[in-house]
Amino acid sequence: MSSITNGTGSPKRRLCVVGNGMVGHHFVKEAIARGLGRTFAITVIAEENDLAYDRVNLSKWFDGKKREELSLVEPGEYERMGVEVLRGDPVVALERDARRVRTASGRVVGYDKLVLATGSSPFVPEIPGRHLEGCFVYRTLENLAAIREAAQRSTTGAVIGGGLLGLEAANALRALGLETHVVEMAPRLMPLQVDDVGAALLRERIEELGVTVHLGTTTREVLADESSRVRALRFADGRELTVGLVVFSAGIRPRDELARRAGLDVGERGGIVIDGSCHTSDPDVFAIGECAAFEGRTYGLVAPGYRMAETAADALGGGTQSIDGFDMSTKLKLLGVDVGSFGDAFARAPGAKVMSLCDSGAGVYKKLVLSADKKRLLGGMLVGDASDYASLVGYLRAGSPVPDPPEQLLFANLGVGNATGLGVDMLPEAAAVCSCHNVDKRTICSAIRERRLTQVGEVKSCTKAGTGCGSCVTLLAELLKSELKRAGVIVPNHLCEHFAHSRQELFHLVRVHGIRSFDQLIAQYGHGEGCEICQPAVASILASNWNEHVLDTNHVGQQDTNDRFLANIQRDGTYSVVPRLAAGEVTPDQLIALGRIAKKYALYTKITGGQRVDMFGARREQLPAIWRELGAAGFESGHAYGKALRTVKSCVGSTWCRYGVQDSVGFAIRVENRYKGLRSPHKLKGAVSGCARECAEAQSKDFGIIATDKGYNLYVCGNGGMKPQHAVLLASDLDESTLIRYLDRFLMFYVRTADRLQRTASWLNGLEGGIEYLERVIVRDELGIGAELEAAMERVVGSYQCEWKAALADPQKLQAFRAFVNSETDDPSIVFVKERAQHRPAFWPEKRSLLDERRVRLPVLTR
Amino acid sequence: MTMEGETSVMVHAASRCDPRTTWEDVCSLDEILPGTGVAALVGGEQIALVKTRRGALYAISNFDPFSKAFVIARGIVGDRDGVPKIASPIYKQNFNLKTGECFDDPTVRLRVYSVRAVAGRIEVQGSSGGWKW
Ligand code: SRM
């Protein structure tokens, strides 16, 4: 017996977990959460070198998500939990009599209780050539790495199997730049989840993406070239398809071999037989996840595995929880197409009635299976638009009557007829809103009520809902809103009297509906003519999305004062001009040019707090001429006038400074040039310091970058100004390109979700879950939106233009800079007085007498 | 609560306008983008000529009494409860385009002028005198 004790003196029992996949890891966490760490010494034995990672989002690895980001285990988490882990060393024998397992390296681990969580392996049909170089499966990070490498040597790839995983693999091949084929034996795609109509639609959408689909096609052999590499597939009808790479995705098989050899009961179709409490035929051995068979079948989805993990942990703690079946509903995005399938999707129940809607133009198919009396929902499938999935599954699970007539369910969200949409209020109480964590509507709503939650983040941290795949987050937000409304809490998120929407909502509407102008938005979603609150806010949203020139005819009227003239208005109506000096780096020639131009136009000059030069006192009618000269000298707009990226300050860094560890100036220039022109809810400032002495004051910026000897630390959401706040560390020791990726995500996420005129610091303060939440979204990409945020940023970066340069090229835009529409005279009301070696706008008494001298009349103020 | 119609031919008589003055041609109708204003010199006075998003025309003093700068024409044009208004670009006070009244300070009111569109041109009725300290 081991000598470990549990603090009360009595020795701990030994709990051994074989397999550290998604379910094995969930089990350990559940066990620790139930206090089993006090009664058991826990050992985890893992075959893979990587600790548990998010297999469901495995494909994101191809999108650039790193191993660490996919990991489900936080650094040091197992150590903190006191759990011992052996990795890269699979169990090869289970010796039940001696209560021990033996690993490949020869280690022997004893147990009092054993949990098998060995998952499953891809099924590879026994055809000749299946082991050739160039044949792969799609299950682990190692598999993906091998596929990526081989893809560099191939131009064409085929996936054998047109099911859910096959299509996912096909998407990966496509993204790797291969000409992609999907070969499916059945006459349609996804035979387990969708019917003919749905599959046809799916096929159409997939082929539009350039993937070739071969249905009803059986592969007989993989043919080799002279160096024994994959050359082609040969099908049952004799045809050959030339390919350089093959991925087998023809289903999965439970990994029950250990259990089988140890004499545990296994199911007819494989899988370790378990009862409702997850016990196998040996009372000291549990099996959970894809390796387990409950009621004669195995479950290839993560949610049933999580339920098993919870049940086994409960049983070990003496609980009596039991499973009585699993919901196999699925909702996925396959090659960008939403697919949902739930309940009796194929209408197998006697007397079941089917209602369906197929809009091949829009690429949407919805099918609902109803009970014979049409009162209850039995199942359904959704292709192309699965936004009703959660509500529909809600009806299914709760078994509550559907609205009458049930056709409403079909038309909801399509904006046809007078259907109102499946509002959350219609959702039954027992509806499982979050299927990852099995949280129903009742639990969520009572948490909102009892704990007075007001933010989605709070709901997430209190109920765990929304912290898995993230697909239920919008539904959570709707539930929250409706609960708050019911409680009479006014959620003052309306932008102004013209829009009954928050900035976030407007952002979403603009993005999703491709709205390109204020006029269009107010006509569709607002009323009246707008005001100084909504117009600039919408102008900024439009710019963040589409990046059209702010002085374009359909945008100019909504711009805030400063954007309107691409300069900063001063108290006397003149403007200041701030060219960009990325990172504050400036050449002697540039300084001379600035000096020459300032002198020519008699501008007051000053070094700003943002490491650049400001030139004040330009009349609006002078701005184009000044900018023409600045442009000729190589300067671009500094966006000092915009709610946009301002400056990325730098310290001198390793190029000169004896302490510098990185080239902070070089990196600051790169960052500033990347985000210049990005319009945001409020201004954005960054800084890069070359070492920990932090001379660039990066920790007071919206994003601050501090060099380390291994790379850079990224701090976010700092603020100087009225209420200073230090930036907080988001990620450490990053290389430049990873840091840029995180910044892309961070900035876009802020741009999309912040309120109008909310700096990043107060945005973070209002973000439930705070920096940890932000870290999960940005670094770990738990919402799975990283790639999309990066792509959105890429569009903004790619469409950058110097606003001044573009304006100067367009005579129509310059019209607005004339002082008067009907006269070429300069504005006579602008008067300066000398101050120190320069000048300033006259104050009112001075102005009055100066204008009097010039015989400029001022109006009588009437009352 | 009424909104201006779609037509741009609209006359807004201002209470304090001297009926003896004549209409002065200022600019063509399409020199003002809908939802914006321009500054004009009419009889030595700075006037902000404003065209709303729906095409209604207004003329109001260009002088912002709060900042003492001539900037009103550069403000954002919109409405409050259907009343057309313009916001000063400096400190953002709002003015009723029909009456010149300041929404934020009832003691302040800007002068408004009569304006009309004739054959694609905009004409304003300036005042004679009345400008003094
Ligand atoms: C020019 C400059 C002062 C100077 O002479 O150094 C300046 C000038 C103005 N600042 Fe600033 N700020 C300037 C650096 C700063 C800094 C220092 C910095 O960036 O390192 C800060 C503190 C850092 C920060 O933002 O967190 C700063 C915090 C503010 C704030 C308070 C923001 C806050 O979150 O609390 C405002 C007010 C606002 O934005 O609502 C403001 C607003 C303004 C405005 C726009 C006020 C206005 O509406 O007129 C001024 C525009 C003047 C003009 O026409 O250029 N300025 N302002 C600096 C321009 C930097 C540049 O090169 O672009």
Ligand SMILES: Cc1cc2nc3c(=O)[nH]c(=O)nc-3n(C[C@H](O)[C@H](O)[C@H](O)COP(=O)(O)OP(=O)(O)OC[C@H]3O[C@@H](n4cnc5c(N)ncnc54)[C@H](O)[C@@H]3O)c2cc1C
């Ligand atoms: C590409 C892809 C996409 C998917 N998408 C979805 C989805 O959208 N939704 C969904 O619900 N599910 C999805 N799944 C399925 C989901 O990933 C699985 O249901 C889930 O990972 C099962 O967890 P598990 O722990 O049972 O098995 P696994 O995660 O496979 O973990 C088993 C672990 O045990 C290890 N192991 C096996 N034998 C031994 C041994 N003898 N000794 C030590 N260790 C051993 C294995 O190496 C493995 O690490 C997807 C799977 C893939 C591959």
Ligand code: SF4
């Ligand atoms: S601190 Fe105040 S006065 Fe000085 S530049 Fe900033 S806003 Fe203007």
Ligand code: FES
């Ligand atoms: S459904 Fe996946 S997080 Fe809620």
